[in-house]
Amino acid sequence: MADRWADSHRRDSWRKMAKNSGYRARSAFKLIQIQKKFNLIREGDNVLDVGSHPGGWSQVSVEFxxxxxxxxxxDLEPCEPVDGCVFIVGDITDLETQKRTIEAFSDSMINTVVSDISPNLTGNWSRDQIISLQLVASVFDFSLPLLCPGGNFVTKIFQGEGIEKLIQLVKPRFSSVKRYSPEASRNSSSEVYLICKNHVPWKNTGASILSELNTIYNSEEEEVNEKSAIGFRLHKAK
Ligand SMILES: C[S@@+](CC[C@H](N)C(=O)[O-])C[C@H]1O[C@@H](n2cnc3c(N)ncnc32)[C@H](O)[C@@H]1O
Incomplete structure (x- = not known):
């Protein structure tokens, strides 16, 4: 009970801070804390923010x-404008959205991917956790071919089955892959951030992270798998 009170008190204080500082969401502080520790976004970077609504991480990305x-x-949801940022409304696993995202960068490579993506929750914890990991895997499949050598990537993941496998699949693509829980997210017991630094594309095998991840699940997630495979093919063809 006392723990729950402390958690909700902490959440409220981050919310208040976000309001006072002009950030749209308290999640902005998570990225600020991640950035201060790992220096992922550098001046002049092309940044892709996946799952950007309402725009807190985009505001922070523009600043850095x-x-x-x-x-x-x-994002699936439209965001209010942020100076220095272009927003695309769409599903990141959808081919059309992926094309528009590539066009938005005018064929330049991305330096940093920041992703706070989380799916609409069904309330079935283990199913939600699997869907979330599959979504993250799709984001890796879509954006890794666009990420420059030396580029960085941060994504939210939810603890549970499949995490170790995902990390094992991502590790060869970066010099360093670590889990980190910023203070602003410590009240959420299952949420953690995967910090991937220094992309080493020459070590990529070209294999789809989602397809590899799905080998540990039953084949019931065919739909997500198929969508991501389309996105993956697009980048292989580019
Ligand atoms: C926790 S919120 C992001 C908050 C944001 N980082 C901020 O600071 O304002 C997660 C977002 O992921 C988005 N999302 C979920 N599935 C998506 C998908 N397939 N494509 C694009 N966005 C998605 C949701 O619409 C939601 O807005």
Whole structure:
């Protein structure tokens, strides 16, 4: 009971801070804390923000990328404008949205991917956790071919089955892959961030992370699998 009170008190204080500082969401502080520790976004970076609504991480990305930077946010929901950021409304696993995202970067490579993506929750914890990991795997499949050598990637993941497998699949693609829980998210017991630094594309096998991840699940998630495979083919063809 006392723990629950403390958690909700902490959540409320981050919310208040977000309101006072002009950030749209308290989640903005998670990215600020991640950035302060790992320095993922550099001045002048092209940043892709996946799952950007309402725009807190996009606001923070614009601040760290500076005047020479460029930020593209993608979400199912429309975001209010942020100076220095272009928003795309669409499903990141959808081919059309992926094409528009690539076009938004005008064929330039991405320096940093920040993803706070989480699916609509069904209330069935283990199913939600699997869907969330599959979504994250789809984001890796879509964006890794666009990420420059030395580029960075941060994504939210929910603890549970499949995490170790995902990390094992991602590790060869970066010099360093770590789990990190920023203070602003410590009240959410299952949420953790995967910090991937220094993309090493020459070590990529070209295999789809989602397809590999799905080998540990039953084949009931065919729909997500198929969508991502389409996106993956698009990038192989590019
Ligand atoms: C926790 S919120 C992101 C908050 C955001 N980082 C901020 O600071 O304002 C997660 C977002 O992921 C988005 N999302 C979920 N599935 C998606 C998908 N397939 N494509 C694009 N966005 C998605 C949701 O619409 C939701 O807005």
């Amino acid at each position: 990328a500076g005047d020479d930077g460029y930020v593209v946010g993608v």
